[in-house]
Structure formats: structure tokens, C-alpha cells
Amino acid sequence: MIPAYIKIHDHIKKDIEEGIWKIGDRLPSERDLADDFGVSRMTLRQAISLLVEEGVLERRVGSGTYVASKRVQEKMRGTTSFTEIVTSQGKTPSSQLISFQKKLASDTERRYLKLKADETVIRMERVRYADKLPLVFEVASIPERLISSFNRTEITEHFFKTLTENGYQIGKSEQTIYAKVANEKVSKFLDVNKGHAILGLTQVSYFTDGTPFEYVRSQYVGDRFEFYLENN
CATH class of the missing domain: 3.40.1410.10 (Chorismate lyase-like)
Incomplete structure (x- = not known):
């Protein structure tokens, strides 16, 4: 069985690849995303952290999480x-x-x-x-x-x-x-x-x-x- 945070990871990544979220776009808050996916904030945070590690997303202090530009x-x-x-x-x-x-x-x-x-x-x-x-x-x-x-x-x-x-x-x-x-x-x-x-x-x-x-x-x-x- 695929963990929930991996499913969320794949969903967000697919949305970015399809242009639903573009480079530089700010994602909704973790609270809002957790509600949208019907999961806990901890599960949502796991997915976001993995995307940040991969360079797909980036966190900006005091601002939020954004779709990263190509490295x-x-x-x-x-x-x-x-x-x-x-x-x-x-x-x-x-x-x-x-x-x-x-x-x-x-x-x-x-x-x-x-x-x-x-x-x-x-x-x-x-x-x-x-x-x-x-x-x-x-x-x-x-x-x-x-x-x-x-x-x-x-x-x-x-x-x-x-x-x-x-x-x-x-x-x-x-x-x-x-x-x-x-x-x-x-x-x-x-x-x-x-x-x-x-x-x-x-x-x-x-x-x-x-x-x-x-x-x-x-x-x-x-x-x-x-x-x-x-x-x-």
C-alpha cells in the first residue's frame, strides 16, 4: 500500500509538471492543503518536505512554500x-x-x-x-x-x-x-x-x-x- 504522503507528493508534482502550479507560484498553507487532501498536517508536511529535498519546492522564511525554479x-x-x-x-x-x-x-x-x-x-x-x-x-x-x-x-x-x-x-x-x-x-x-x-x-x-x-x-x-x- 502506498503511504498517503507519497500519494500527495506525486499529486503535487504532477500538478506542477502539468503547469497547474508554475515556477514561482506560492502554494496554499499547509493547513489548507491538509484539508484539501483530507490528511493531517504532519502527513502533508512529510510530502512537502520530500518535494523540498528534491528541489521541486522551496521554503522561504516568513513567506511560505513556492514552486522552485530549475537549479x-x-x-x-x-x-x-x-x-x-x-x-x-x-x-x-x-x-x-x-x-x-x-x-x-x-x-x-x-x-x-x-x-x-x-x-x-x-x-x-x-x-x-x-x-x-x-x-x-x-x-x-x-x-x-x-x-x-x-x-x-x-x-x-x-x-x-x-x-x-x-x-x-x-x-x-x-x-x-x-x-x-x-x-x-x-x-x-x-x-x-x-x-x-x-x-x-x-x-x-x-x-x-x-x-x-x-x-x-x-x-x-x-x-x-x-x-x-x-x-x-
């Missing part, structure tokens, strides 16, 4: 900017700058960026969006000497483009992905609950001559973004 995908190959990734999938990228500071490089920044003990970095925190939906909270560190001639907009809004237009050749990147949960600060910026599943990414990007130019720590909302590998 943004990043191919784990080469070095590509967030703007290029989002634009290539027909979405509109945008950013919110949280902080932009000149700091003495930390031990970790010196190691990844191959800096001397007295060198400084520009460290910036940003929230990155696709079609106004927050996808990632990002902390980027860049050697200050490298970008001292650029203005803030050139760095914060289209950094990779600025580099290439100034003659730099972008090469490989090294990435490490890991699982974690959103802390209170990150959950507010990404509009998720504290403890929500997060994809952590550490990335170091290099010029073609092997010089590292950016060290980034990113936290992606797991049900809005996915990475995939492509091997030749």
Missing part, C-alpha cells in the same frame, strides 16, 4: 565567473555587497595566494542572486597590489571581465566542496532557516602563468544550486 548548475571544469554561469542559463545575475575592506592577509590567505607576511588583501562579502533569488553567500580575498588601480565597481560587479580587459589571462581553478549547515548570519542573507543544508565551496583561481589571484569561500543553498562534473 542553477555549475560545471566543475575550468574557471568561470558566477555572472557567466547564471547568464548562460537564461537568468539575471545580481549581487549585494555586504562589506569591502583592506586587511592584512591571514595565514590562510597568505598560503593560498602565495603572499608575503606584510601583504594586504581586499576582502569582500557578497550575496549573489539569480533572478533575485539568493543563491550564495561569498567571501572573496584578492591581493591588494593586484587591484589597486581598479575602482570598487570593477572589482565587485564584474571582476573577471575587468581582469581580462586589462590583459590578464585567467587559467585554472582548484575547488573543494563540502557539506555544512547555515549559521544565523548566513541564513538571514540567503533567506533560509538556520541549520539549512548548505554546499560549501573553497576555490583558488589562477592566471595562466600559475599566479593565484583570488581565494573564495562560498556557501550555496543546496536546493537552489548544484555542481556537476564533465570528463573528456
